[in-house]
Amino acid sequence: MISFVLNNKIIQTQTNPATPLLDFIRYESNLKGTKIGCREGDCGACTVLVGELINEKLTYRSVTSCLFPLANAVGKHIVTIEGINAEDKLNPIQEAMSNQNATQCGFCTVGFVMSLTGYALNKKGHEKEEAIASIDGNICRCTGYKSIEKAAGDIVNHCNGFADGPNIERAIACGAVPAYFQGIEDTLKELTNTKEDIEANGWTIGGGTDLYVQKHDELLDVKNEFISQQLAFDPIKVTDFGIEIDGSCTVTQFVTNPMILKDFPCVRGLGVLVSSTPIRNMATLAGNLVNASPIGDMSIFFLALDTTIELTSAQGIRSIPLSQFYQGYKKLDKTKEEILTKILIPKRTTLGSVNFEKVSKRTWLDIASVNSTIWIELDGNNIKETRISAGGVGPTPAILTQTSTFLKGKNISSQTISEACEMAQNEVSPISDARGTVEYKKLLLSQLIKGHFFELFGIV
Ligand SMILES: Cc1cc2nc3c(=O)[nH]c(=O)nc-3n(C[C@H](O)[C@H](O)[C@H](O)COP(=O)(O)OP(=O)(O)OC[C@H]3O[C@@H](n4cnc5c(N)ncnc54)[C@H](O)[C@@H]3O)c2cc1C
Numbered sequence: 001m002i003s004f005v006l007n008n009k010i011i012q013t014q015t016n017p018a019t020p021l022l023d024f025i026r027y028e029s030n031l032k033g034t035k036i037g038c039r040e041g042d043c044g045a046c047t048v049l050v051g052e053l054i055n056e057k058l059t060y061r062s063v064t065s066c067l068f069p070l071a072n073a074v075g076k077h078i079v080t081i082e083g084i085n086a087e088d089k090l091n092p093i094q095e096a097m098s099n100q101n102a103t104q105c106g107f108c109t110v111g112f113v114m115s116l117t118g119y120a121l122n123k124k125g126h127e128k129e130e131a132i133a134s135i136d137g138n139i140c141r142c143t144g145y146k147s148i149e150k151a152a153g154d155i156v157n158h159c160n161g162f163a164d165g166p167n168i169e170r171a172i173a174c175g176a177v178p179a180y181f182q183g184i185e186d187t188l189k190e191l192t193n194t195k196e197d198i199e200a201n202g203w204t205i206g207g208g209t210d211l212y213v214q215k216h217d218e219l220l221d222v223k224n225e226f227i228s229q230q231l232a233f234d235p236i237k238v239t240d241f242g243i244e245i246d247g248s249c250t251v252t253q254f255v256t257n258p259m260i261l262k263d264f265p266c267v268r269g270l271g272v273l274v275s276s277t278p279i280r281n282m283a284t285l286a287g288n289l290v291n292a293s294p295i296g297d298m299s300i301f302f303l304a305l306d307t308t309i310e311l312t313s314a315q316g317i318r319s320i321p322l323s324q325f326y327q328g329y330k331k332l333d334k335t336k337e338e339i340l341t342k343i344l345i346p347k348r349t350t351l352g353s354v355n356f357e358k359v360s361k362r363t364w365l366d367i368a369s370v371n372s373t374i375w376i377e378l379d380g381n382n383i384k385e386t387r388i389s390a391g392g393v394g395p396t397p398a399i400l401t402q403t404s405t406f407l408k409g410k411n412i413s414s415q416t417i418s419e420a421c422e423m424a425q426n427e428v429s430p431i432s433d434a435r436g437t438v439e440y441k442k443l444l445l446s447q448l449i450k451g452h453f454f455e456l457f458g459i460v
């Protein structure tokens with residue numbers, strides 16, 4: 001039995017837990033405000049909010065319901081457009097969209113309103129940029145974004161007219177959400193959920209952002225293991241070894257963690273280049289590593305950091321370097337039963353500098369043509385140790401071993417960087433595909449390596 005709160009109603013259902021939340025909302029609950037667009041996480045027409053208790057505190061995030069398994073709704077508050085409507089008028093977010101002519105056919109509008117409601121519920125600063133960032137996963141094909149951005153600005157001004165305070169109280173006070181939100185925290189605390197012991201014969205599902213795009217129908221026919229039913233309260237810890245991260249940590253949790261941002265400031269830039277807000281809110285780090293895409297952004301980041309991963313099964317726990325995990329195209333050193341439970345960054349990594357670069361056809365919401373990370377430790381002007389990883393240049397996410405070895409012990413100079421770039425181009429074997437030709441990808445790799453040295457040391 002799956003129990004959760006949908007808007008202001010408690011739901012208890014025996015529906016197949018692998019059903020996309022979008023289908024449950026539209027076809028079983030008959031709430032047709034949430035739209036179906038791409039079903040691949042790209043358009044944002046199906047955006048809803050998920051509220052959950054994290055350390056006893058109700059916290060909301062936006063997600064694309066087309067990729068969100070019903071099983072992951074257990075114990076949560078799911079909010080659709082019907083759940084934020086004011087009784088007999090538009091709420092201030094809907095009104096701002098209407099006043100600024102930010103809607104034409106209206107197909108995308110619900111998604112934009114839900115993302116902006118997510119902003120109102122999570123607002124940290126007072127800036128328009130924050131509101132605009134919240135709609136980075138929403139696409140409109142007819143209005144043009146300027147009017148939508150103006151509406152976002154109006155919403156920021158409206159919200160700023162109310163005193164700061166706890167998120168939910170403030171969102172209720174400014175009319176972004178109805179008064180019933182006040183009672184949701186208590187309702188969730190009272191919801192009882194029994195986790196059924198199932199003999200899983202299907203997939204391990206994290207955020208579902210890869211699986212629901214690739215295997216949408218297959219997931220419904222098997223018994224799957226859902227490992228991300230609840231966001232971990234504290235997924236990132238410092239230990240004697242270094243930094244220990246739960247496999248279920250979402251990309252959002254990782255790229256907004258103050259400790260990570262302090263040790264690896266480039267993560268701020270990396271964060272906005274990985275998919276979009278709702279996808280980052282669901283996607284797990286383990287899912288990115290196990291997916292084994294040769295251009296997975298998080299795989300490329302962690303590879304350069306000499307990361308170790310922990311794989312857990314009934315047979316016990318096994319630790320292996322991430323660099324040994326990838327054995328061929330989508331071929332892993334992992335059994336079907338093993339769950340990636342931990343990602344461990346060694347302590348000495350924090351002594352060096354790190355930079356991440358990515359080039360894709362579109363800047364936002366696109367996977368890389370080529371991406372790369374460098375970790376580098378200097379002794380004066382000398383390179384003490386370095387590891388460069390690169391994606392999109394071979395069948396697996398790769399460490400550029402020859403180039404990294406070549407750089408070790410060298411003085412940083414334009415000459416050294418040029419030689420390293422040439423070596424890197426000869427070390428890789430990309431293929432020509434929709435993201436570029438072999439020659440283009442090799443050239444990109446060289447440019448990204450130059451970009452690393454420019455970003456970190458200002459050397460060209
Ligand atoms: C619109 C869109 C944009 C995207 N943009 C990017 C991008 O810019 N950069 C990028 O790198 N990726 C991108 N992705 C891909 C995807 O979001 C990431 O790969 C994500 O991190 C996958 O995590 P997940 O938890 O959703 O994986 P899932 O879909 O749940 O699982 C992916 C694979 O990992 C396995 N798995 C999941 N968790 C575990 C675990 N703990 N142990 C063992 N196996 C596990 C699953 O069985 C499956 O094989 C995008 C996806 C979408 C839909």
Ligand code: FES
Pocket residue numbers: 035036037038039040041042043044045046047064065066067
């Ligand atoms: S339908 Fe397009 S993101 Fe879900």
Ligand code: FES
Pocket residue numbers: 102103104105106107108109139140141142143
């Ligand atoms: S108003 Fe038509 S898609 Fe946005």
